[in-house]
Amino acid sequence: MAVVLVALATGFEEIEAVSIIDTVRRSGVEVIIASVDTDGEVCGAHGITIKTDKSINDVTADAIDMIVLPGGWGGTKILAENEKVQSLLKEMNAKGKHIGAICAAPFALDKAGVLKEKYTCYPSVEEQIDNNGYDATKKVISDKNILTSRGPATAICFGLEIVKILVGEETKQNVKEGLLADFC
Secondary structure, eight states, rough: OOOOEEEOTTTTOHHHHHHHHHHHHHHHHHEEEEEEESEEEEEOOTTTTEEEEEEGGOOGGGGEEEEEOOOOOHHHHHHHOOOHHHHHHHHHHHTTTTTEETTTTTHHHHHTTOOSBBBBTTGGGGGGSOSSOOOOSSSSEEETTEEEOOGGGGGGHHHHHHHHHOOOOOOOHHHHHHHHHOOO
């Protein structure tokens, strides 16, 4: 079974985190929720607290198939500055493993030097990223092992692409139908 790590830092975007976790779990993929800057619980940008499974410090690249970073500018800044997160991103990339980031979180990928040429993110965040490959016309962009998405409203579509990458198109379509996600 594939394993996805969702890394949460204080100020994360709740809609993105919960939509990704739920969508991916519906496919049978194991999702580990890891706290980056707190112990056990992380508070999001809008005051919603999520209980985590473990600390990011207890995760290795060999134990996961994909790392996913929800956005939210507060959480993204922490992800971009956290040594363990940055190290995991670099190691995952070096091993050709999948990396996902939504909303502001592609900024953290850029800081790690793993963001590829083509990407999308929350409008205006691209101004903080040292990469000219920004595309505002797509909800989700896949470039090699990097998957990016725009923001809260695209989180289910992003989650479905994670499902497609890890367990295939048929499972993605089944989950999509169950979610009534015709907009993806």
